[in-house]
Amino acid sequence: QVQLVESGGNLVQPGGSLRLSCAFSGSRFSIYAMGWYRQAPGKQRDLVALITSGGTTTYAESVKGRFTISRDNAENTVYLQMNRLKPEDTAVYYCNARAFSGEAYWGQGTQVTVSS
Numbered sequence: 001q002v003q004l005v006e007s008g009g010n011l012v013q014p015g016g017s018l019r020l021s022c023a024f025s026g027s028r029f030s031i032y033a034m035g036w037y038r039q040a041p042g043k044q045r046d047l048v049a050l051i052t053s054g055g056t057t058t059y060a061e062s063v064k065g066r067f068t069i070s071r072d073n074a075e076n077t078v079y080l081q082m083n084r085l086k087p088e089d090t091a092v093y094y095c096n097a098r099a100f101s102g103e104a105y106w107g108q109g110t111q112v113t114v115s116s
Helices: none
Strands: 003-007 018-025 031-039 046-052 057-059 067-072 077-082 091-099 104-106 110-114
Touching (some): 003 091, 003 104, 018 031, 018 091, 018 110, 031 067, 031 077, 046 077, 057 067
Antiparallel strands (some): 003 018, 018 077, 031 046, 031 091, 046 057, 067 077, 091 104, 091 110
């Protein structure tokens, strides 16, 4: 069983930075990829960034050049470094893990609010 716990969400001014963390427990060798999704009020949940077990990364066009996803296998943690934040980045951010078996796991979410 995989469990995911996000942290790092906060209120930040436009142009500021935040780093989100996702700590996962369980067998990381069963996980194909981990990613961050976000959901703004009244909108669908969308992929923000993804990193595979091989280290390949994928980003949504809207965050390319501003956000960086990384993983620390020793700490069983995935990070999302968010720079030059914009009000439209405001959302609940969810950590996701995709297993080789096809199962998907979700964290509870962490709120990011970008506002002056």
